[in-house]
Structures are given as structure tokens and as C-alpha cells.
Amino acid sequence: MKQESSIYHQSKSAIELEHDIVEKAKKNVRDFAPIYKKYHAPILQFVYLRLDDKDLAIDVAQQVFLKAIENLQKYEFRGLPFSSWLYRIAINELNQLFRKNKKMRTINLNESITSDLIHEMEDEEFALHKERLAIILKKISAAEFQLIEMRFFEKRPFVEIGELLDITENNAKVKTYRVIQKLKILFKAEAV
Amino acid sequence: MKEAKLNKNRKPLSDEEVQKAENFDDVLSRLESPKENFFQKNWPYIASVLVLGIIGVFMLGGSDKKETIATEKKQFELITPINGLNILNTEHKLIAGEEGQIVTKTGTIIKYPKNAFLNASGNPVKGEIEILFREFHDVIEIFASGIPMEYDSASNKYHFESAGMFDIKGMQEGIPLTINPDFPLVVELSSKQHGDYFNLYKLDEKGKWNYIEKDTAKKVYTQQLDSIGLAQLPQRIKTLEKNAEKTLKAQKKADKSFNKLLRENNIYQPSKANNELYSIQLKSDKNEFPELVPFKNILFEITEDNVDFTPGLANKDWDDIQLKRKNKSEYLLIMFDDLKKHTFIVRPVISASNLEGANNVFDNLLSSYDDKLGGKLLSERTVRDSLKKVYKAISDSVNILNNFASRQAYEMSEIEKSTARIKRIFTIDSFGIFNSDCPQKLPKGAVFEPIFVNGKDRSDTLSFNHIYMAELNKNALFSLYGYWGKSKKQKSGEGSGADYITQEISFNPYNKTVIWGITLDNRLAVIKPNKMSLLKKGGNGDVEMFVSSNEINDLDKLRKLLGFA
Numbered sequence: 001m002k003q004e005s006s007i008y009h010q011s012k013s014a015i016e017l018e019h020d021i022v023e024k025a026k027k028n029v030r031d032f033a034p035i036y037k038k039y040h041a042p043i044l045q046f047v048y049l050r051l052d053d054k055d056l057a058i059d060v061a062q063q064v065f066l067k068a069i070e071n072l073q074k075y076e077f078r079g080l081p082f083s084s085w086l087y088r089i090a091i092n093e094l095n096q097l098f099r100k101n102k103k104m105r106t107i108n109l110n111e112s113i114t115s116d117l118i119h120e121m122e123d124e125e126f127a128l129h130k131e132r133l134a135i136i137l138k139k140i141s142a143a144e145f146q147l148i149e150m151r152f153f154e155k156r157p158f159v160e161i162g163e164l165l166d167i168t169e170n171n172a173k174v175k176t177y178r179v180i181q182k183l184k185i186l187f188k189a190e191a192v
Numbered sequence: 193m194k195e196a197k198l199n200k201n202r203k204p205l206s207d208e209e210v211q212k213a214e215n216f217d218d219v220l221s222r223l224e225s226p227k228e229n230f231f232q233k234n235w236p237y238i239a240s241v242l243v244l245g246i247i248g249v250f251m252l253g254g255s256d257k258k259e260t261i262a263t264e265k266k267q268f269e270l271i272t273p274i275n276g277l278n279i280l281n282t283e284h285k286l287i288a289g290e291e292g293q294i295v296t297k298t299g300t301i302i303k304y305p306k307n308a309f310l311n312a313s314g315n316p317v318k319g320e321i322e323i324l325f326r327e328f329h330d331v332i333e334i335f336a337s338g339i340p341m342e343y344d345s346a347s348n349k350y351h352f353e354s355a356g357m358f359d360i361k362g363m364q365e366g367i368p369l370t371i372n373p374d375f376p377l378v379v380e381l382s383s384k385q386h387g388d389y390f391n392l393y394k395l396d397e398k399g400k401w402n403y404i405e406k407d408t409a410k411k412v413y414t415q416q417l418d419s420i421g422l423a424q425l426p427q428r429i430k431t432l433e434k435n436a437e438k439t440l441k442a443q444k445k446a447d448k449s450f451n452k453l454l455r456e457n458n459i460y461q462p463s464k465a466n467n468e469l470y471s472i473q474l475k476s477d478k479n480e481f482p483e484l485v486p487f488k489n490i491l492f493e494i495t496e497d498n499v500d501f502t503p504g505l506a507n508k509d510w511d512d513i514q515l516k517r518k519n520k521s522e523y524l525l526i527m528f529d530d531l532k533k534h535t536f537i538v539r540p541v542i543s544a545s546n547l548e549g550a551n552n553v554f555d556n557l558l559s560s561y562d563d564k565l566g567g568k569l570l571s572e573r574t575v576r577d578s579l580k581k582v583y584k585a586i587s588d589s590v591n592i593l594n595n596f597a598s599r600q601a602y603e604m605s606e607i608e609k610s611t612a613r614i615k616r617i618f619t620i621d622s623f624g625i626f627n628s629d630c631p632q633k634l635p636k637g638a639v640f641e642p643i644f645v646n647g648k649d650r651s652d653t654l655s656f657n658h659i660y661m662a663e664l665n666k667n668a669l670f671s672l673y674g675y676w677g678k679s680k681k682q683k684s685g686e687g688s689g690a691d692y693i694t695q696e697i698s699f700n701p702y703n704k705t706v707i708w709g710i711t712l713d714n715r716l717a718v719i720k721p722n723k724m725s726l727l728k729k730g731g732n733g734d735v736e737m738f739v740s741s742n743e744i745n746d747l748d749k750l751r752k753l754l755g756f757a
Contacts, residue, residue, distance in 0.1 A: 029223065033216050041210045048205055052197050057205075058213040065219045074403050105196040134200065138193045145193050166633065 019077045026072050036065055039083050043090055049153065050094055052106040060097065064090045084163050091164065098142070107137055107145070108153070117152050121184050129191065136186040144179045151176050268399040268625075270338040273658075273710050274744050279337045281324040281361075288317040288364070299382040300327055300358070301615075305375040309362055316372065317364055327358040329384055331662045331669050332751050341669045343393070343401045343631045350631030352393075352401070353668035355385035355616055357627040369623075376621040381628065383614045385667055392618060395625040404626075425597045429590060436586040443579035450572040455520035457569075458483045459561055462550035465541040470494045470503055472525070472538070476515055481523075486553050489546045492525060492538040501536055632668050635661070635700035638728045640735065643692040644676055644717065647736035653678055653692060654717050654737060656709040661697075664704040664721065664756065672697060677712065694732075701728030706754050708737075716740045720755045 018035065025032035043064055048057035067089050068075075075085060098105050114133050118126050126132075137145060150156045150164065162172040205213075272278045284294045284302075288309045294302040302325065307316040328334050334341060334354060343350040358381055362369035371377055393401040454461055460483040465471050471491035478485050492515070494501050505527070512528040518537060525538045542550040562569040616628045646652035655677025661670040679691040699705045704721035711717055717737035719727075727735065744750050751757035 029220065036216045036219065037214070040214045041207075044210055044213060045204050052199065054205070054209070061213070062215070062219055062222070065216075066222050069219065069223055102195040103197065105193065106199055107193070107196050108199045108202045110201045134198055138196060138198065140193060142193055142196075145196075167636075 015079065015081050018082050022072065022075060022077070022082055025069075026075075029069050029072070032065075032069055032072070035082060039086055040065070042083065043086055046087060046090055046154070047094065049108055049149070050106060051097075051104060053104070056104075060090070060093055064093055067093070080163060084160070087164050088166075105142065107134075107149075109134055109137070113153050117148070117183075120152070120180055121187065123184065123187075126184075126187055129187075132187055132190045133183075136183055136190055139186055140179060140182060144175075144182065147172070147176045147179055148183075268395055268397050272336060272338040273660075274336065274716070274750070275714075276743075276745055277336050277747070277750065279326045279328060279333050279747075281326045281359075284323040284325060285320055286323060288319060288321045288369075294323060294325070296325060296327065296382075298327060298329070299615075300325075301380040302360070303378040303380070305377075308372050308375045308377055309364075309369045310372050311364070311369060312367070314370075317369055319364070321362060321364045321369060324361040324363065325358065327356065327381065328354070329356050329382075329667075330751075330756070331667060332747055332754065332756055334669050335660060336747060336750065339395070339625060340399050340401075340671070342671055343629075350633060351668055351670045352627065352629040353385075353390075353632045353666055355390040355614075355628040355630075355667070356381045356383040357625065357629075359625045360620070361623050371621050371623060373621040376619050379618040379620060379626070380615040381618060383616045383628065385614070385628075390616065390628045390630050393627045393629055394622075395627070401627065401629075425593060429593045429597065432586055432590050432593065436583060436590060439579055439583040439586060443576060443583050446572065446576035446579055450569075450576050451521075453565070453569055453572055457561060457565065458520070459557065460484055460487065460540060460554075462487065462542045462547060462554055463539070464547050465491055465493055465543050469496065470501065470506060471541060471543075472506060474513070474515060474525075481515070481517070484540055486557060487540075487542065487550050489542065489550075490540045491543060492523065493541045494525070495522070495537045495539055498536045505534065632666075632670075634670055634672075634698060635663065635703065635705070636698050638701040639696050639698045639730045640727045641694045641696050641732040642676065642735035643694060643733060644737055645734045646717070646739045648739065650734060650736070652739075654709075654715075654739070655712045656717075657712065659697065659707060659709045661699060661705060661707050662754075663700065664706065666703070699724065699727075701725070706756075708754055711739075716744055716753070718754055 018038075021031065021034050025035065040061065044057060044061040047060045047064070048054065051057045051060070064086060068086055075082075114130050117133060118130060137148070140148075146165070147161065150161045151158070156164075158172045158176070159169045161167075161176070162169040165172065167175070282296065286292055286294065286304070289307060291306045291308075292304060294304075296302075302323065309317045309321060311317050326337075328337055328339065334357065337359075339357065341352045341354070343352055358379060360377075360379070362371070392404040394404055396402055451461070471493045473489075474492055476484050476490070484490050508529070510527045510529055514526040514528075515538075516524040516526065518524045521539065523538050523540070525536045527534045527536075558569060558573070618626055618628070620626060644654040644656065646654060655675075657673070657675055659672040659674075659676065661672060662668065674695050676694050677692070679693050697707070699707070701724075705724045706718065706720055707724065708716065708718040717739045719735065719737050723736065740753055742749075744753065748757065
């Protein structure tokens, strides 16, 4: 069978099937179970990537699904995977938490992310000083880091980043590029 | 991100950990038993409140209505942005217990069934009650009312595009009533907004909008606006015209009968000379034409039948002129010269200036003749004159109604063109503030970080906690919260413009946008679309605002000031 054209990581038919489940769940919340099953793990990992506390991450993830069910009647299908709506709820929930306590925000850096990001900065010299990346990532704003996190930590396509942050795909590209330019400047400044 | 914690090479949650955390029933339990959790968490507090409540009821005897009412949900307290400017309630008095409807000035209809209103004890109210109603149709009315227009959907913020809102309350002798859920009210709200993408929302006591349902707003065209019965007017006019026609026929018949009596008795009734016809003054023979004797200044008018008559003939010197009777009402004028005899049909007439005197003579004559005719003459004339009066009255009514109908039809067509063509139907089982709306995201396209300054005095930097934005082609009020204004340094007299605290404002450069706010020192400041278009390339720096020096106490004034009129 020929694969239908898809956005993100799902085929059009999979997105429509998901929509049918959501419509059923609007009448009976118990029918929401397959959606929960499908997205619980990615949402939990998404939340945990941004937090340090495992139990808190589990609680926030549950809260994301609770909010989704509570507001299911207001959900309007726009041809996108249901996950984009869940991620947006998760972003809002996390932002609420960070507004109360900025220390809850966590940068979880690993070797692979560092390499990808250094590679993107296109400067061989930076590769020699990878340790600086951890320092300079703390110097950019939360909004700027969010772009880097989604693009390089989570490997999301720009179209999805745009959807999650409610900006256009092009805007997501431009903004991410600007942050990389800023990181380059900060990298060089750190060397001085 | 300075305060963020940095973890290096932290592992993501393992599959086992994720699986352990997966618990859909936990989500459902959070959804299904919030009250239980609340009670469990707060039972000592609730118990003490209950004890105090019970003591209170005993002390007050439990019969005071006002105490019972205190348990009713309070409406969210609206704060109007401009002191003294608000949309006022209209009071409608009605008899509770009976069904009926209220029609507002905008054409909105509030239909209430029997027993629609309950008192605090939950019993149907009888007697006179008051419905307080106000409606909001455009950005200016919404802004002035202070009604929040933000909508939170699963933590996502939206701004409402409104198709109309209303606020409804019921009172009896100052005591609030509720709506009987078994007999809800139907509000047919006049709306200026077209489109079927609006939903129904209600503002709760915390100032949050709650989605009620979709598709309760339906299109209804303006024939329902016809509370004055304009639609029935053409039929009423037609009926009157038929009556006028019948009356005229009867009047003509009576006139004919009266004239016949006059002719039979050889009585001349003065008629007014026609200015367009030629008249000749002649002395007539008293014996031959006795009917004309009582009247002075009789003229003989050449009738329309004399197609060969020219005024030149009248000025000619004639050898002889004779007057003969043609029939009971017409006479023949025969003029001779050497060669020819000219005959014209004439009728006796009275010039306009002599007509009143001639009519008096006629009235006197009529009375004397009437005695001889046994009252028949005057009675015929009374019938004829009455019918004349009736005909005139009906004709006048027809004219008035025709004028009214065409004026109303014109006004209605103007209203239809410019205002309400659609009604949005709400079925409501509680009082409060309702909204037919569609959530919108903040406009995007251009971004700027302003230092707001007074256009008349750039050293006057303006400070706001709340900025309003609207697009002239959309009925949406966007509220931007935050702080744009002087920093502590500036306030203490130090610091420069660079110390101004600002944040990004985004707008759609392709739409006509207005931005305004009430400064912290209570002045209305605005950037109109022509100035906004200068900001479409974005950027930072001074942005001039027009600061109104006048007190704004009138909606129209505000509309004009913000560029909506």
C-alpha cells in the first residue's frame, strides 16, 4: 500500500483515525484511553527533559492529559496530529511552573546534542572547546533556549516547532538561526 | 536561563519508568472527583464553616430572604477602564408568571415562558418584576464595559472576536431572581456580525469565559425586527384605498342625485371659474334665466367642448350676441357678424373672489327651496357632504400611511444595509453575561518594542499596565497585559529613555490597527491606523501616541477618537 503524504511523523490516515477517537472521546472520556496510551510516553519525556524532578514530571504529564480531557469539547481539528495540541498544553503547564520557580527549569545536555549543536555552528575551533557550550546555553533567554531544545535536543522539524510555538515555519527557522548566531558570538566571547 | 539547572548526560526515563507512570484511571479520577478531593483536603475548614453557618441560620431565624440570597453565585465584578463611561442597563418591567417578550431598541427579543423566574427559595415569582438588560455590539462598547475578552482553552490564551454580547439580570423589589431551568429564556440577539463560526460562552464569577455550546446562534433575517408591524402596512393601506374608492363612488352618486334635484328645480349652484378657460361677462334676461337672477357678477365660461374657439373671437366687434339655454346646466352663446353665426357652449361661473358671496346666496336660496321640497334638498346635500368628509379623511390616512411606509421602508433598508441583519439565538437558564464569540490568536506579522511617548511632548513618556488593540475590520478587542513605562530609575529622576521598560507588541501590518491604553496617570492615549502603518517594519524606539486632553464621557466621542467613526 502506498504511504499517504504526511506532516510530522504521521500519515494523513493515522491523523484522521486519531481525530475519530477524539470525537468519540468528546461523548465519553473513557474513549480517550487510546490517545493517552499513544502519547503518554512522549509527553512525559518532553516534560521530564525540561525538569529535574521525576515525580513532578510524572504529575505534570498527568495534568497535561487532564487539561486535554477537560477541554476536549473546545478542541478543533485542523488536520494536525492531536499531539501538537498536547505539546502546547505541556508547554503552557511548564511555563506556569517556571513562572513560579525558575530553578525548576533544567538543561539536559549530552554528548550527542553538544556535537550536533557545535556542528551547526560551523566552526572547527568550537569543537575543541565543547565544555563552553554548557556555560553559554545559560546565557541565552528561555525563549531562545526553547528553540534550541526543540530543534537540536528533540530533533523536531521546523514546521512542528512553528506549530508548537504558534509561529510560522519560516519564523521558527529565522529565529533558530539567530540564536545560533548569538551562540557563536557568545562562544567567541567566552574564549576571550 | 541563568537560574536553570544544568544536567550533563542525564538519561531519559526508562521504558519501565514510563510504563509505571502510565495511569489513565488516575487522570479520570482527577477529572471525576474534584469535589471529593477538595473536601478531603479541606475538611477541617469546611466543617467549621458549616458549624458557623448552622449557628448563623438559627440566630437569624432562617427566614430572612437576603441571607438565603447571600449563597447565590456573585457575578464577576467588571471594572470599566474609563471612569464614568459604561453601557447602562435598560429596565424592562413585566409580570412574572405570564409568558411574553421584551423587544429592545436594537431589535433584540427576550422571550420568557410562564413561570420562568424563581425567587431565592426556588419558587416561581408572581407579580411585577424588573429585567435589567444591556447589550454590547462593537469594540468600543466592549472596551467601555470592562468585560474581559480573553479565553483560556487548555492553557492556550485566545482573544474573542464578538458577534454580540449581553448582560441580563432579574430583580423583584431589589432582590435578585434566578431563571427556572425548566423554563429557560430565549434571547434573540441582534448581531451586526455575519458568519456561522461563533460559539456561545458565559462569563463565570471568576471572570473566565465558559464554553456552553456550538451552533446555538442561528441566522434570522430582519423581518423579525418588524415590531411596529411594517410588514402588514401595505395590506392596511390597500384596505383603506378600497374603502376610499367605495366612499368616492357613493359620494359621486349622492352628488349626482343632489345636482339632479337642483336641475329639476332650476336652481343654479355657483361654480368657480376655471382660470384656463375664457369667460365672458354678459347681462342675461331675467325672465329667460331666472335661476341666475339672485347672483351678481356671473361670467359665462366657454367650455372645453368648443374646440374652434380662439380668444381673438371674444375681442371682435359683433353685430349681435344671444344667450340661449342648451340644457339644464349649459347655455349657448351665439354671436353674429355680417357673414357668419358662431355658436359656443357656455356655463355660468363665479370668479374666485366672488365665490364666497355667491355660495352664501345659494345657501339662503336652498333653505327657501327646501321647504317647498319637503326637506329633500338639504338632506341630499348633507349625505353628499358627509361622504365628502369621509372620503377626505380616508384619503388623508392613505397618504399619511403611504408616506410613513416609504419613510420606514427607507429607514429599514438603511438599517439593513448598515447594521443588524442576523439574530443569534441563545437559550439561557441563568442570568449573567453571555457572548457569541470566536476565539482568535493575537495578530502577527510585525513586531515592535515601543517607548511610548506623548506626540505633543516627546519628553512625556507614557506608562501602561494594559494596552488594547483592535483591527477596524474585525470585532475583536485584544488585551495586552504587562508593563510599558518608566523604570524605577526614570521615576526617581535618573536614567534615560533607554531605561524605559517595554515588551514586544505584534500586529498585522496588512490590517488597519488601532492601539490605545489608559496611562497610569489616567489619560487616554491612542495610535491610529495611519501611524501604526509606520511601524510595520518593526523595531525599537519612541512611538508617538495621541494623548487626549478631554474628558471622555460619551461612546460616540470615544469611537471618533479611536478612529471607529
